[in-house]
Amino acid sequence: MRRWRHLLVAILVVPVLTGYIILATFFSEVIAGKSLFVDFIFYLLAGLIWIPGAAVVIRWLADKEAK
Secondary structure (H helix, E strand, O other), rough: OHHHHHHHHHHHHHHHHOOOOHHHHHHHHHOOOOOOHHHHHHHHHHHOHHHHHHHHHHHHHHHHHHH
Protein backbone atom coordinates (compact mmCIF):
# COMPACT_ATOMS: atom_id res chain seq x y z
CA MET A 1 0.00 0.00 0.00
CA ARG A 2 2.06 2.87 -1.32
CA ARG A 3 -0.85 5.26 -1.81
CA TRP A 4 -0.59 6.55 1.76
CA ARG A 5 1.96 9.06 0.50
CA HIS A 6 -0.66 10.67 -1.73
CA LEU A 7 -3.04 10.95 1.21
CA LEU A 8 -0.31 12.44 3.39
CA VAL A 9 0.52 15.08 0.76
CA ALA A 10 -3.15 15.87 0.22
CA ILE A 11 -3.67 16.39 3.95
CA LEU A 12 -0.49 18.44 4.50
CA VAL A 13 -0.67 20.65 1.42
CA VAL A 14 -3.56 22.76 2.78
CA PRO A 15 -1.93 23.86 6.07
CA VAL A 16 1.48 24.34 4.45
CA LEU A 17 0.10 26.51 1.65
CA THR A 18 -2.07 28.41 4.13
CA GLY A 19 1.02 29.20 6.20
CA TYR A 20 2.90 30.27 3.08
CA ILE A 21 0.04 32.55 2.03
CA ILE A 22 -0.12 34.12 5.50
CA LEU A 23 3.64 34.77 5.47
CA ALA A 24 3.58 36.16 1.94
CA THR A 25 0.67 38.44 2.84
CA PHE A 26 2.45 39.68 5.95
CA PHE A 27 5.63 40.46 4.04
CA SER A 28 3.69 42.06 1.19
CA GLU A 29 2.11 44.50 3.64
CA VAL A 30 5.55 45.40 4.94
CA ILE A 31 7.19 45.67 1.51
CA ALA A 32 4.36 46.94 -0.70
CA GLY A 33 4.47 50.56 -1.76
CA LYS A 34 8.22 51.07 -1.35
CA SER A 35 8.86 51.23 -5.07
CA LEU A 36 7.52 49.66 -8.21
CA PHE A 37 10.72 47.67 -8.74
CA VAL A 38 10.75 46.27 -5.18
CA ASP A 39 7.07 45.35 -5.50
CA PHE A 40 7.71 43.60 -8.80
CA ILE A 41 10.66 41.59 -7.44
CA PHE A 42 8.76 40.64 -4.26
CA TYR A 43 5.66 39.43 -6.07
CA LEU A 44 7.74 37.60 -8.65
CA LEU A 45 9.68 35.76 -5.95
CA ALA A 46 6.60 35.15 -3.78
CA GLY A 47 4.82 33.65 -6.78
CA LEU A 48 7.68 31.35 -7.77
CA ILE A 49 9.46 30.40 -4.54
CA TRP A 50 7.03 27.57 -3.70
CA ILE A 51 7.84 25.69 -6.93
CA PRO A 52 11.11 24.01 -5.77
CA GLY A 53 9.35 22.66 -2.67
CA ALA A 54 6.49 21.32 -4.76
CA ALA A 55 8.98 19.75 -7.17
CA VAL A 56 10.67 17.89 -4.30
CA VAL A 57 7.33 16.52 -3.10
CA ILE A 58 6.28 15.49 -6.61
CA ARG A 59 9.65 13.82 -7.22
CA TRP A 60 9.31 11.97 -3.89
CA LEU A 61 5.87 10.72 -4.89
CA ALA A 62 7.02 9.73 -8.38
CA ASP A 63 10.13 7.91 -7.14
CA LYS A 64 8.15 5.86 -4.67
CA GLU A 65 5.51 4.99 -7.28
CA ALA A 66 8.09 3.68 -9.76
CA LYS A 67 9.56 1.21 -7.29
